[in-house]
Amino acid sequence: MKPRSPKNTQSSPKSSVKNKNKEKEESLLPFHPLPLSFPLPASLNRKSKSFFLILNILFFLQCSSLQEKPKEVYHKDLTATEKVVLSKIEEVENSGIKSLSYMYLLGDGVVHSGSLGVDKKGQIQRFKIGSITKLFTGIALLQLQENGKLKLDDPVSKYLPELVGMSSRGQKYREITIRDILTHQSGLPSDRASGFFLSPNTKDPEILAAFRSLPQTLSQMERNEPGKAHSYSNFGFGLLGIVIERTSGIGIEEYFQKNLFSKAGMKHSTLLELNDGSELVTGYSGLFWKTETLRPVIRDLTAGSLSTTGEDMGLFMKTFFQSKRGNGLLSPSSFFEFHRIQKGPSSNFQMKLGLPVLMEEKKSGEKSIWISGHSGSLPPFFADLLYDPESETASFLVGNTLSFATASIRPANKDILDITYEYKTGFKWEDPPLPERKKQNRLDGFYGLYVSPLGIHEVKPGNPPKIEMMGFDIDLVEKDNRFGTNLRLFFGLIPVKEKTLESMRIEFEAWEGTPIFTMYSLNAAKGSWGFGVLAKPDYRLPEKSFLTTYQTKDPYSLISRVELKEDKHGFVNATVYYSLGGMENSNQLPCQLESESTLRILGFGRNLGERMDLKKVDGKPVLVYSGIQFLGE
The missing domain is CATH 3.40.710.10 (DD-peptidase/beta-lactamase superfamily)
Structure with missing residues (x-):
């Protein structure tokens, strides 16, 4: 139509031509x-999810993509x-x-x-x-x-x-x-x-x-x-x-x-x-x-x-x-x-x-x-x-x-x-042009694991150094006295040429004495995507029975389930699944054990810094988060 x-x-x-019907x-x-x-469909196998993960980062970039100015x-x-x-x-x-x-x-x-x-x-x-x-x-x-x-x-x-x-x-x-x-x-x-x-x-x-x-x-x-x-x-x-x-x-x-x-x-x-x-x-x-x-x-x-x-x-x-x-x-x-x-x-x-x-x-x-x-x-x-x-x-x-x-x-x-x-x-x-920055970032003291609203990121040494983002290792290259980003998919064979990705800049600095990184591009102000905070895992885990999948019985719940497991980096990882518009999406929230019955989601930003409570009801694990009581499997 x-x-x-x-x-x-x-x-x-000079009014527009009126539609006849x-x-x-x-x-x-x-x-x-x-x-x-x-959001991804709830029923995808592992290979399908890998494919959609690639589409996911391209979708994220497309949402913020720079547009060509019309010539007319x-x-x-x-x-x-x-x-x-x-x-x-x-x-x-x-x-x-x-x-x-x-x-x-x-x-x-x-x-x-x-x-x-x-x-x-x-x-x-x-x-x-x-x-x-x-x-x-x-x-x-x-x-x-x-x-x-x-x-x-x-x-x-x-x-x-x-x-x-x-x-x-x-x-x-x-x-x-x-x-x-x-x-x-x-x-x-x-x-x-x-x-x-x-x-x-x-x-x-x-x-x-x-x-x-x-x-x-x-x-x-x-x-x-x-x-x-x-x-x-x-x-x-x-x-x-x-x-x-x-x-x-x-x-x-x-x-x-x-x-x-x-x-x-x-x-x-x-x-x-x-x-x-x-x-x-x-x-x-x-x-x-x-x-x-x-x-x-x-x-x-x-x-x-x-x-x-x-x-x-x-x-x-x-x-x-x-x-x-x-x-x-x-x-x-x-x-x-x-x-x-x-x-x-x-x-x-x-x-x-x-x-x-x-x-x-x-x-x-x-x-x-x-x-x-x-x-x-x-x-x-x-x-x-x-x-x-x-x-x-x-x-x-x-x-x-x-x-x-x-x-x-x-x-x-x-x-x-x-x-x-x-x-x-x-x-x-x-x-507008990027704000002037006279001194290039140096990564000494900034390698390690970061948490942000986009998940867990690892900044790794190398030539060039890399940052893990949305499951991909992205090259950090010097641009504009900052770090720019390069992404190559499929075993490094296919370079991704996308305007927002190519214009993205990452800065490493200290905020309130803590190492952080921020991202921005020509059309996204520094800080609008949140910021990553250096986080050191302490490898403490809750009782093993709490590392499981939790479900809610509410058919209209915003959060359908939560999975707790040990993350490969040494955090407790909470995967929170959202039911939105007939599709399911998930966020990875790294946590640390605050007490035997409390997990703290790490970082600053949306849904970060908040608490999850653990308890046993009739001998079964229960997780309480955002007012919802989830029953463990």
Whole structure:
């Protein structure tokens, strides 16, 4: 199916050609993916998994790949601009996405939106946008600050006294503020996996009850030091929804409808599942053959539950930009604060966060342009939103299919924003050069094992030295007074020529006295992929019966199973399996024994630094992690 011509929500002398069969628009919304790697089918043999491991690293690189700049000139040429934008969307559809919804703004206040692959003609269908929901949550909190209901630098315990009963990993930690959670540096757990996914048939009252139970779980959890490291937290953003309810005095859906959706004219958007006049589009998953998936229903509403359409997202961005002139969703000062680069922990390095928008620097001549946005993944849905607050250009793209094609959505959306910016300003932007570094890294004292959000890495001496990453040994070669990377597959016979891989740089340095390495490339700021921390195994193991596979009986559990075993490097290795959008993915989490009954996941970052508890029930091993009690085999 060819993409429909974009729909304009207001007339324009250069408006797009209207589609003759006036089907209703539909749009998608996803949320931040739990794992960083691509989900694999649960039933693969060892050879198949080796093949998919190779595809896995290529997928990871493709998600961040650098795009060639278009050679055409689009400035004020609406026909050429619309043609190339629609061709980009068509390419994504042809890559294997069942249904897509899109929106773009050319800086003139006209919303261009459309959809393709709709499975029910005449029915408006919504897409899940996942973690893009967090932008709406941040706007709501700034609105409440404007109205004197709260302050972003207030301790969260002022509104969530249940937080006082939460245990701390260390002593004398300072209070967690609302701003800490908005910028993912609160030290709260990344996720409360127990009860995260609900039955697809759960009704709105039961979803709200689960959502409002979040503060009661705080006494069962442990927090790390706030302000020390960036650690993405859906759990924290769920709690912020409770703060919104308690300070506004109304329910979370009512608040979003009254103060966000209605103000923007968004008629087909909702946090909950039921919405008169529209329904959620069917989702699909599969690497080669697409299978219909269950509807994803989550408890942490304000972290990633919003569903909407492309047209509604255009109306949202149009109204949001009007905040600059005092008649939008925020005051001009709050709009500025939303996009002001917030103070982050030293471990953020060069990663820039707003409240909570992600910000990326581009260069147009000598001028710096800060692109804002967020992606969202609630499998099988994946969405991406990018915009420039200054030129008021924007692009949004969302799909409903979890497959290899998922990787094409964000690069295509970046291309579209590039084009809309050129249409409005007449300029193209470029990636800024890497920060100057006068002295090359030296690896003396840095060889050894590291843990990061991407797993275990070994830095090995040699000519050239190597770093193990995602199961591959990657050569470290000197580039730009740093280490660059070379990868050759199949016994070193086939070099991998990929722009992000070739532009990747790795630096070794000391952070708080500990050897670390950081990675970045021309389009990924240093620190945005986390960082690796030198870890020395102590070879201590729990009682042998605990080294087994643990299962949960919950059919909708975010985590389906956990395997504990001795790692070849001397750690206790926890393999955590996530069930996402009909497919299974796993993360390798190296641990050390903290006591006879406690394992500590090593490292800093998402799902790192957290605790696993071991116990015996009726003589059988039991593992408790993220609120779930897993039974050992």
